[in-house]
Amino acid sequence: MIHPVAWWAWGVGLATAAAHTTNPVLLILVVVVAGWAVLERREVGTIDAFRPFLLIGLVAVLLRVVMAVVLGNGVGGNLVIVELPRLALPSWLAGLRVGGPVTIESVLAAAVDGMRLAATLACIGAANALATPKRLLRYAPATLYDIGTAIVVALTFAPQLVELASRVRVARRLRGHAGRGPRELARLVVPVLAGTLERALELAASMESRGYGRLPVRTGRARWLGSILALLGTAGTCAGLYGLLSPSVGGWLGLPTLVAGVALAAASLVLGARREVRTAYRRDPWRVPEWALTLAGVATAGLFVVADGAGAAGMALHSAPLAWPEVPLLATLALALCLSAVALTPVPPRLAAARTRSAVAA
């Protein structure tokens, strides 16, 4: 098994890269790389998180385009597709526009913006499919273990909630309701929430009786120090990441905050890990493929961030005037690097076995 941290470093690296370009060709390449990895390296029987994430991404693209058509998005342009009737708004809403001319440029800009979000989500979905958050949790440092558990339980309950909702909907239909419409939706809420809560309690009872949280009592001062460090560290890391990922805030402002945040968080982790009593069963080893994945992810993310910051050619789509984007060689090579890092990893055992079986059958 490939170390989950390596898959996540690779996935987050690709996601960072996707967030730093509006070149549709590069974005499609990113999704292709992520999709290929899921297709070739997702173990049989694990939950395919890639598809739902991709679906959410498509919805984001559609939503962006519709918003741009109806409300406009500040991108001018002179290639008008259609002139929508413009809604007369009161003077205090002067900043807002509903209807009016729809230009190719504005629609395209919106679509590409949506695609950027979709590609980012696809990368996170790929990481989810290749290494579930539950596997990742096993490597969470002791200090973050409780928070990590809460997040992972929440993540697992989301698909279960959907499953339960569909079962309740079927049951509604068995009582002669159509199972559609907002009133029906409201009636679904009670049984679905009650059912999910019941399951959550069962899981909690199971964890409790299996010794979860059996840490020795820590002294008050050490706990306080650890908590404060962790809080500051997390806040710093989040702020830094936001600055780094969001090009509008100014990428370089984020880096010092990020470094400081990571340092503080690391300190809190070291403090907490000194009191670790949990042990680990069969940790995944960290070998060449893990290094390859991590380095490819980090290198790609770094290249995209630097190129975007420097305004290198081909990183952004110029919608006005409209021009077919050129494809930057270096960025494409970086994505190829990500792809070849995946090719370096072994095919998961049950997937390989299934393929041999179907090959023999053929």
Added chain:
Amino acid sequence: MIDFQDVSVSYAGQSRPALSGATVHIDEGELVLVVGPTGSGKSTLLRCINGLVPHFTGGLLQGRVLVGGRDTRTHRPRDLADLVGFVVQDPMSGFVTDTVEDEIAYGMEALGVDPLVMRRRVEDTLDVLALAQVRDRPLRSLSGGQQQRVAIAAVLAAGPRILVLDEPTSALDPVAAEDVLAALHRLVHDLGMTVVMAEHRLERVVHHADRILLVEAGQASPLLDPAEAMVTSQIHPPVVSLGRRLHWRPLPLSVREARRRASGIRERLATLPPPARADQEARAGRSVDQIGALGAAAAVTTVVAAAIDLTVRRGQVTALSGVDLAFTAGEITAVMGRNGAGKSTLLAALVGELPRQHGRVSVMGSDPARLTPAARCAAVGLVPQDPDLLLYADTVSAECRNADADFGRPPGTTGALLTRIAGPVPPDRHPRDLSEGQRLALALAIVLAGGATVLLLDEPTRGLDYQAKARLVEVLRNLAAEGHAVVLATHDVELVAEVAHRVVVLADGEVVTDGPARQVIAGSPAFAPQVAKIMHPIPCLTVDDVCHALDAVS
């Protein structure tokens, strides 16, 4: 090992304590079976053992529970994790990780077991519970029996001396249940573990038990010898009721013992003329008017529901392939088969809920998938495996009113049906606070209020005690006599023996057997009820069958 000293448990807002004055002493190495009707305090008693009551559930506990010398007052469940393993009812809801090996290691990781020791214990546990074949499989992909064994392995690996299980076999098919019980038997006999479990399906477990604890209305009996306990217990398996009727002492608890005792009876019955035995349609032991109703229905033989060359895929799996079945009014059909054989899929397809790959479904002459929900409810009704899914209201009376409104019936229809099925049910109770039997009755009443001719029930006896089951048998017989076609998907061979006219066995989505109940289940090693196993080759399925046959001989 486990010491209850005058233990009472009461929850806020409940008029009577869930458990009162229980004084029990369980020695090491015993397999104790906790027997009692639903809501009697069984689960509370089990959860006292590892401190979930009161640390996790709340409530007030008086008295003392000592487990291996530790007082549950000062020890939380997590502090007892190395001593007591607790297996929750539905294994899937208790799993913390994704794969078999990780799940087994989870408890040890939390306890801080040394990695090398942990590795060895995981291997040992995989062997003890025969899970080595599936060690790296995702938990979701396992069968029900395998999941239950993983749940046991997961608590076992931490090295507890006591294992507590809440209904470990009630969701399993007979063969998978045998696997789980064989594993438990091995733990008790080879490793000297103490096992305490509650189970409704006594026919599966009573002969494994060393001691029995009867619980009723919060009162726990002292530990009893199984054969003695079964003399007075209200809840007992068919083998015991046969022994009681025939005044066998000591009572046999297993099919093997009973078969030895019954050799004389089998000889006497073997002299019966063959036609009376081969009488397969109208069963011996039926009252005359019931047979009359059956005969009338058989004469008309109106097909009210049919599946023609039905193929349904669920994801990658073909859940049903080329199924041809017709159901007639007045007939009770049991659909049996392993977990995952396609039973639930067949029922869902009959109400038109699943997309079909191929073939047709016809209910009362039309395709249920094309009908409006309201029209469909008038033709076919399904009581799902989890009847809670059909219930939304805060009180029973509100639930009945809603159902009347849903189906456009005059007010009081559902309430009247409910009273007919279950007797008086407290109308201001929350549906989730009802007993399993009452909840099933409520769901059934709602479905019947829709006016369905074809009634489908998915695993109706899960969690039902014998009284509730006897009541269900009565209700189903009456419904069939009124002209309903009833289809049950079930693992419960005793229910099938009591009630079914016809049995359909599915395997991997195909119909393997379809025939009169008597013929199908009497000959099957997996699906034969206890009485059939005892009386083989005499074709008697139930205790009543045997008594009537004996009357006929004398």
